Amino acid sequence: MAVTAVRAADSRQRFIDAAIGLFTRHSFAGTSLQMIADEVGVTKSAVHHHFRTREELLNAVVEPLLGEVRRAVEAAEGKRGRRARAERMLTGFVDLAVRNRLLVPMLVGDPGPIEMLRSRTEVSDLVNRMIMLLADLDPGVGGWIKADMVMAGIAGGMSARSSGLDDDVLRRYLIEASRRTLGLRAPRCLT
Amino acid sequence: MAVTAVRAADSRQRFIDAAIGLFTRHSFAGTSLQMIADEVGVTKSAVHHHFRTREELLNAVVEPLLGEVRRAVEAAEGKRGRRARAERMLTGFVDLAVRNRLLVPMLVGDPGPIEMLRSRTEVSDLVNRMIMLLADLDPGVGGWIKADMVMAGIAGGMSARSSGLDDDVLRRYLIEASRRTLGLRAPRCLT
The missing domain is CATH 1.10.10.60 (Homeodomain-like)
Structure with missing residues (x-):
């Protein structure tokens, strides 16, 4: 350059x-x-x-994160078995959330960006695939609610109270609590 | 009148x-x-x-809910034992969240109201007491993170996907999943 x-x-x-x-x-x-x-x-x-416009700037802010989400969803969808898929989606989402501690809570909670992103079909499709991978552990409405709770809970767990924690420590707390919510046991071999 | x-x-x-x-x-x-x-x-x-002003309107929107939160916190603080206090805080918060399905997610996720409410000492004090009642089950940073996750998760569990559910059904799903997150067994006698 x-x-x-x-x-x-x-x-x-x-x-x-x-x-x-x-x-x-x-x-x-x-x-x-x-x-x-x-x-x-x-x-x-x-x-x-x-x-x-502010919207152009938001798109530039969000684009790299969407790439990370897409790769995490595809990696999870490539696994065999519902538990392995949910586990891979959970760890993949926590990884990218911890690396984007400010951005992920904003995209989960602020109605402005949510409205804008939902109107993009490829984004709402991606979010649905992510939720489905987690919800599939317990088919039915209970599974969907738990998946929504885990996604919002991970964003909420990165509050000011945990801002001083190392990425690895925070990551472990978020994964462990989310596994309990979903009824997902820790895999024997962590990858 | x-x-x-x-x-x-x-x-x-x-x-x-x-x-x-x-x-x-x-x-x-x-x-x-x-x-x-x-x-x-x-x-x-x-x-x-x-x-x-818009701020005056937000205060009018929030005031009745703050009253409900205060009553739930006081009822929980009146219980003996950490588990009983956490259980009462959880069910109290889910009750008022389900009755205020639009308002609670807004107050958990939208930076505007959060900033305004945090500047009111009696509100940030109330939120801290609520978090403490849930976090006390597992003293230390892990407990705080789980408490934050549960509060945000309950707000997130009331998404568009669960909007058709009866209050009682939604309430049960939210309480059950939150208990798992916190490591709180269901009490023998539900009150």
């Missing part, structure tokens, strides 16, 4: 990082492009150069 | 009901007093007559 291209990618990433922090604190609807410009210390037109 | 007082209380309640629906769909920051007026079919000044 030429120096200017590197710089453009750099400032693009700075806007994305600032947006995640502001969306988390003030919600998506409560964050303006002006607030993002102020946070980074540039003019609004500098943000406009990369992102024309 | 005189007829005009009844009418004033009526329209006040209509604004509150409309606000809950709009806050849920568009988030608190994404809802204006104008949108609430449009939803009810009145002018913005008619809303202004009752609520001068």
Whole structure:
């Protein structure tokens, strides 16, 4: 990459990082492009150069995470047996949630992004596949409720109270509690 | 009450009901007093007559629920033994969450109301007491994480997928799954 291209990618990433922090604190609807410009210390037109709307910025924020979710869902769907599939989906989701501690709670709780993402068919399809992999352990409405509870619970377990924990420690707590919720025993061999 | 007082209380309640629906769909920051007026079919000044700001309206929305939470926390704190206290807090919270299926997820997930409520000392104190009653089953960071997961999980379990269920059925699913998460056996005698 030429120096200017590197710089453009750099400032693009700075806007994305600032947006995640502001969306988390003030919600998506409560964050303006002006607030993002102020946070980074540039003019609004500098943000406009990369992102024309708040929605474009949200898509840029979410896109890498969607790739991670897709890979986790596909890895789980490739396993044989409901328990192995649920276990792989659970650990895959906890892994990516712990790496994206601010972003995942926002996407689970804030109605703005939820509404926007739900309108994208490939996203709602992905979320349904994820829920199905967890719900399949207990077919019926009870299984769906437990799957919803686990997804929301993992997001909620990454609150301010656990913010000082190492990724590995937090990951173990979240997986262990979620297994209990789902009625999933720990596999003999952890991978 | 005189007829005009009844009418004033009526329209006040209509604004509150409309606000809950709009806050849920568009988030608190994404809802204006104008949108609430449009939803009810009145002018913005008619809303202004009752609520001068969106924040005043949110307080009116939340106040009755805070009363319910306070009563549930006090009832749980009055029990003897950690298990009995956690069990009473869990069932009390599920009861009020199921009766407030739209409101509770909003207050758990939307950063706008969370920020506003956290700044009220008596509310953050109440939330801490609630978490403590659940976390006390497993003292230490693991207990706090499970308590956070259960609170968020209950809110998440009341998603669109469970919206058709009777209160009693939904209540049983949420309590049973939360007990498993917390490692709380069902009490011999359900009260």
